[in-house]
Amino acid sequence: MIEIRLHGRGGQGxxxxxxxxxxxxxxxxxxxxxxxxxxxxxxxxxxxAFVRIDNQRVRERMLVHEPDISIVLDPLIxxxxxxxxxxxxxxxxxxxxxxxPEEVKLGGDFKVATIDATTIALETLGxxxxxxxxxxxxxxxxxxxxLESIEKAIKKYFPGRLGDMNIAAxxxxxxxxxxxxxxxxxxxxxxxxxxLNVGGYGVLKDVSSWRVFTPEIDMDKCIGCKSCWxxxxxxxxxxxxxxxxxxxxxxxxxxxxxxxxxxPVKAIEMVRVEA
Amino acid sequence: xxxxxxxxxxxxATACKLARVQVASAFPITPQTTITEYLSxxxxxGEWDFDFVNVEGELSSQVVVQGASRIGAxxxxxxxxxxxxxxxxxxxxxxxxxxxxxxxVVHRGYKGMxxxxxxxxxxxxxxxxxxxxxHAQEVLDTILMAYKVAExxxxxxxxxxxxxxxxxxxxxxxxxxxxxxLVDEWLPKNKAIPEVLPDKVSPASFGRGFGGERDPQVPxxxxxxxxxxxxxxxxxxxxxxxxxxxxRYGNAMIxxxxxxxxxxxxxxxxxxxxTCKAAxxxxxxxxxxVGLIKLRSYIPFPVKDFQEWGKKLDALAIVDRSICPGKGGxxxxxxxxxxxxxxxxxxPMTLQFHAGLGGKEVRIHDFEMIGDKTLKAVKSKKVEEPxxxx
Numbered sequence: 001m002i003e004i005r006l007h008g009r010g011g012q013g014x015x016x017x018x019x020x021x022x023x024x025x026x027x028x029x030x031x032x033x034x035x036x037x038x039x040x041x042x043x044x045x046x047x048x049a050f051v052r053i054d055n056q057r058v059r060e061r062m063l064v065h066e067p068d069i070s071i072v073l074d075p076l077i078x079x080x081x082x083x084x085x086x087x088x089x090x091x092x093x094x095x096x097x098x099x100x101p102e103e104v105k106l107g108g109d110f111k112v113a114t115i116d117a118t119t120i121a122l123e124t125l126g127x128x129x130x131x132x133x134x135x136x137x138x139x140x141x142x143x144x145x146x147l148e149s150i151e152k153a154i155k156k157y158f159p160g161r162l163g164d165m166n167i168a169a170x171x172x173x174x175x176x177x178x179x180x181x182x183x184x185x186x187x188x189x190x191x192x193x194x195x196l197n198v199g200g201y202g203v204l205k206d207v208s209s210w211r212v213f214t215p216e217i218d219m220d221k222c223i224g225c226k227s228c229w230x231x232x233x234x235x236x237x238x239x240x241x242x243x244x245x246x247x248x249x250x251x252x253x254x255x256x257x258x259x260x261x262x263x264p265v266k267a268i269e270m271v272r273v274e275a
Numbered sequence: 276x277x278x279x280x281x282x283x284x285x286x287x288a289t290a291c292k293l294a295r296v297q298v299a300s301a302f303p304i305t306p307q308t309t310i311t312e313y314l315s316x317x318x319x320x321g322e323w324d325f326d327f328v329n330v331e332g333e334l335s336s337q338v339v340v341q342g343a344s345r346i347g348a349x350x351x352x353x354x355x356x357x358x359x360x361x362x363x364x365x366x367x368x369x370x371x372x373x374x375x376x377x378x379x380v381v382h383r384g385y386k387g388m389x390x391x392x393x394x395x396x397x398x399x400x401x402x403x404x405x406x407x408x409x410h411a412q413e414v415l416d417t418i419l420m421a422y423k424v425a426e427x428x429x430x431x432x433x434x435x436x437x438x439x440x441x442x443x444x445x446x447x448x449x450x451x452x453x454x455x456x457l458v459d460e461w462l463p464k465n466k467a468i469p470e471v472l473p474d475k476v477s478p479a480s481f482g483r484g485f486g487g488e489r490d491p492q493v494p495x496x497x498x499x500x501x502x503x504x505x506x507x508x509x510x511x512x513x514x515x516x517x518x519x520x521x522x523r524y525g526n527a528m529i530x531x532x533x534x535x536x537x538x539x540x541x542x543x544x545x546x547x548x549x550t551c552k553a554a555x556x557x558x559x560x561x562x563x564x565v566g567l568i569k570l571r572s573y574i575p576f577p578v579k580d581f582q583e584w585g586k587k588l589d590a591l592a593i594v595d596r597s598i599c600p601g602k603g604g605x606x607x608x609x610x611x612x613x614x615x616x617x618x619x620x621x622x623p624m625t626l627q628f629h630a631g632l633g634g635k636e637v638r639i640h641d642f643e644m645i646g647d648k649t650l651k652a653v654k655s656k657k658v659e660e661p662x663x664x665x
Contacts, residue, residue, distance in 0.1 A: 022280045022449070026278065026280060031449060032449060034280070035442065036446070059552040060552075060554075061409075061442050062442075062636050062637065062638050065638070
C-alpha cells in the first residue's frame with residue numbers, strides 16, 4: 001500500500017489532486033481512497049488531504065498518519081518542517097518551490113524533490129492553481145502511477161480545453177522536476193510549528209501564512225475613496241482618518257485580492273511573496 | 276458496468292438514480308448536505324424523471340415522502356444528527372403506516388458535528404429497519420437492497436441506512452455502478468398496496484386504534500412481527516443481489532471477516548469495521564486468533580447468527596460507537612440479552628468498548644488493544660474492566 005499526504009491551501013486544489021490520484025490508480029486496476037481532512041476550509045487556508053493506493057479494496061478508514069510520500073502544493077507551506085512530520089523513514093517529500101533540492105532546509109531521513117509548480121501553473125493555466133502541475137512531478141519521482149493514467153483521470157475532472165491545459169501542466173512538471181535526493185539537512189531544525197490545517201475565524205488569528213500573493217498599496221495613486229476599507233472581508237485594511245489613507249494590517253490579510261478588484265484607480269497590486 | 280471515484284454521498288444519490296426514485300425530499304444538514312446537492316444537480320440535468328421537493332425542515336421532508344409512499348411512489352429522504360431528531364415524530368408514522376421509505380442517515384453525533392451512531396441509535400423505537408454500512412460501494416449497493424426489502428409485500432417497513440459522516444460521506448473511492456437495465460430488471464417498480472390507501476385502510480396498517488372491540492395491542496404486534504420478518508427477506512435479497520451484480524456482504528445481517536480460525540470476535544459497525552478488518556489481518560499474522568463480525572443490521576438484530584457464533588467463540592468484544600447515557604452501549608446490551616439464552620457453559624465472555632464517539636478517530640492500534648484485552652480476559656477467565664473507553 002502507498003500512503004500519500006497532500007498539503008496545500010484552500011483553492012489550490014489539494015482535494016481534487018487527491019481524487020485525480022485515486023482515479024488514476026483505479027484506471028490501473030488498483031483500489032484507492034481519497035480522504036479530505038474536513039474542517040472549516042476556505043480559500044487560502046492551509047489544509048491537508050490523504051490518499052491510499054492498494055491492490056485490494058482499502059479497508060482502513062482513518063487518516064494517514066505515516067505517509068510514504070508528502071506532496072506540498074504551496075511554496076510557503078513547503079518551508080514548514082511540519083510537512084515531513086511522521087514521514088516514513090526513506091520516504092519522499094515533493095515540494096512546490098523554485099529552490100533546488102539541495103537548497104531545501106527541511107531536515108530528516110527522507111528524500112527531497114522540487115518543482116516550481118506555481119510558475120508552470122501560471123504559464124499553462126494562467127492561475128496559481130498547482131494541483132495538476134505537481135502531479136507530473138509525482139509520477140516522475142515515484143513511478144507509482146503512469147503519466148497516461150493521470151492524464152485520463154484529469155480528463156474526467158476537467159473536460160475539454162481546461163483538461164488539455166492541465167495535461168500540459170502535468171507534462172511540463174514531469175520534465176522539470178528536480179531530485180529526489182537524500183535530504184541535505186540531517187535532523188529537524190528547532191522551530192515553532194505551524195498548524196497546517198487551520199480552522200477558526202480569520203479575524204481572530206494570524207492568517208498571514210495563507211497568502212500566496214500580498215497586496216501592496218501605491219499611496220501616490222490612492223485617491224482615498226475607502227473602497228478597499230469597506231470591502232475587505234477580514235477587516236485587514238485600516239483607515240487613517242488624519243492622512244485620509246488606508247493601510248494594511250498584514251497579520252489579518254489572507255491575500256484574497258478583493259481590495260485589488262474594488263480599487264477604482266488600480267492603486268493596489270498583488271505581489272508574489274515567496275521569492 | 277461503469278465506475279467512478281466518488282464520495283459516499285454521491286454513492287447514495289447514484290443509488291437513488293439507479294432505483295429510479297420518484298419522489299425525494301430532504302432538508303440540507305452537514306454532513307448529509309451534498310446528497311441533496313447531487314440530487315438537485317441530477318434533477319436539473321433531467322437525468323431521470325423524479326420530483327425533488329424542497330422543504331423548510333426535516334419534519335416536512337419525512338411527511339412529504341410519507342404521502343408519496345402511501346400512493347405507491349418510490350421515495351427517498353436523508354438527514355444527519357439533529358435533523359434526524361427533528362424527524363423523530365413523523366418517523367413513527369412512517370413505521371406505523373408500513374410505508375417502504377428508504378432514508379440515508381449520514382451519521383453526525385449530538386455532541387459536536389463529527390460522526391458517531393448516536394443519531395440513528397436514538398431512533399430505535401420508531402419502527403424502522405436500521406442498517407449500518409462501511410464504505411461507498413456498500414452505500415450504493417445497500418440502498419438498492421433496502422428498496423427491495425422495504426417494498427417486499429411481506430415487509431412494507433421503512434429502512435434507514437446509516438453511514439458515517441465525513442470519513443465516508445466525503446471520502447472518494449472507486450465505486451462500481453451497475454448497469455441501469457440490470458437494476459431495472461432486479462428492482463421492479465414499487466406498487467401501492469391497496470390496504471394502505473385511505474378508502475381501504477386496515478386498522479393495523481395505519482397503526483392506530485379504531486375504537487370498538489379491537490385489541491389496541493394488535494398494531495404493535497403486527498409492526499414488531501413485520502420487522503422481525505426483515506431478516507429472512509434481507510438474506511434472500513442479498514443472495515439475489517449477488518446473483519445479479521456479483522457482490523455480497525456476508526449473509527446480509529452480519530459480515531464475518533477472517534472468522535474461520537478465530538477464538539474471539541470483535542463486533543463493530545460502519546466505517547470502523549473497515550479499519551478493524553485491517554487490524555484483524557495484522558493480528559492474525561501475529562498468531563492472535565481475533566476475527567471480526569461486522570454487524571450490518573441492528574434492527575432486526577441477528578439473534579440466531581450471534582447465538583451460533585456465541586457457542587463457538589470464547590469471547591465477544593462489542594464496540595459501540597454510541598451510548599445511551601446512563602444506560603450503556605446499545606449493541607452490547609442487545610448482544611448480552613441475545614447470548615443469555617445459551618446454556619451457561621456455551622456462553623462466551625462479553626467485553627464492552629466505546630470507540631469513535633464524537634468522531635474520535637479509531638485506528639488500527641485501537642483494535643489491536645481491543646483484541647489483546649479480549650484475549651487476555653479469555654486467558655485469565657476474568658473480565659477485569661467490563662467497560663473500556665477506547
